[in-house]
Amino acid sequence: MIKDKEKYVSHINDKDQILNMRKLLDKIEIVIDKHSIQSTDFLDPYSRRLSKSILNRFDNISYSEDGGLINAERKIISIYPDYLSFEKIQAPIVPLSISGNIEGLTHKDFLGSLMGLGITREKVGDILLHEDDAQVMVDDSISDYIIFNLKKVGNKNVKVESICREEIKKGKEDYKEKYITIPSLRLDAIVSSTLNLSRNDSLNFIKHGKIKVNWEPISKPFFEVNEGDLVSVKGYGRFILSRVFGKTKRNRVKASITIFK
Structure with missing residues (x-):
């Protein structure tokens, strides 16, 4: 049990982030008490910086970051007992490929279509645009839902399928x-x-x-x-x-x- 959780968030002024960091503390507590592995949602660099300011205050846990690519903007933090090996930790990420007649579609178009399915931003990582497809990193809890329900991006028909991590490639920036x-x-x-x-x-x-x-x-x-x-x-x-x-x-x-x- 973590005593006096408020002291761990006393340095944070952002009200939204205080709520997120309290959730992080709950996960840390589960890792310590249950000797299990816990993962956050996808976090931007600012949220991860705040998370690490709390995680680094606990000696009996370790953590790793993963966003599909090393230089990913949005990443999941996996938290685990310090006696576990880093190599055994796998973040719950599924990379998806969205293909079809996607010429002219933007990052906002893909994100908007995903949000239109009722998916929250926290469950979606980086969206990598290429000539033939867009690769999207998503939480494994929603990957099947997206595969079966995302039929259009903008007004264009698309096909969604899961891919291997080895197929992930850096997106182009416009x-x-x-x-x-x-x-x-x-x-x-x-x-x-x-x-x-x-x-x-x-x-x-x-x-x-x-x-x-x-x-x-x-x-x-x-x-x-x-x-x-x-x-x-x-x-x-x-x-x-x-x-x-x-x-x-x-x-x-x-x-x-x-x-x-």
């Missing part, structure tokens, strides 16, 4: 570069210029928790974005502040943005 000049590297300024929004709209998005930097919700408009930071805006997609070139004669910041389609 993006465009945009050059901007902004008064500063403040989050609201960068979002406004990149997405052609008013400064007031950007401020409202930040206020209502619709913007994340490196997967972490940001509530302060004066938050400064750094080179390489990934910014996501709900309903608008994601972009990276790829490079800062310096300042213009009018003291404005010159930068390049990589916008993912």
Whole structure:
């Protein structure tokens, strides 16, 4: 039994993440008490960073991360007694191939069709787009359901089948570069210029928790974005502040943005 669970989440301010970390503590408790293996849902890098800040405080457990590919964005954390061998731990991931006339379909199309089946985002890992198919990492509890029920993505007929892990390959990324000049590297300024929004709209998005930097919700408009930071805006997609070139004669910041389609 874990005593005083609240002390393990006292350093977390994100209310949604506090709930997730309490679930993590429940799994840790099961591993310790039952000497069993427990797995989380698919977690983004921010959630995994918070998870590890808790997991590393327990000496009698070990854990591993798996998302299908080594550089996967979304991964499952498997938690197990420290006496078990890492090689024996297999995360409950099933890779699926979605094929058919998929030309022109985007990451959002595939994710939207999966959500349309009543599947939660936490049960779906990375979606890897290729010329002939899209490979999707899913929790093994829903793989059969998807295979038998996903018939269309967008308005196009598709076929779904499970594949071996050895068949997983890195997906292609569709993006465009945009050059901007902004008064500063403040989050609201960068979002406004990149997405052609008013400064007031950007401020409202930040206020209502619709913007994340490196997967972490940001509530302060004066938050400064750094080179390489990934910014996501709900309903608008994601972009990276790829490079800062310096300042213009009018003291404005010159930068390049990589916008993912």
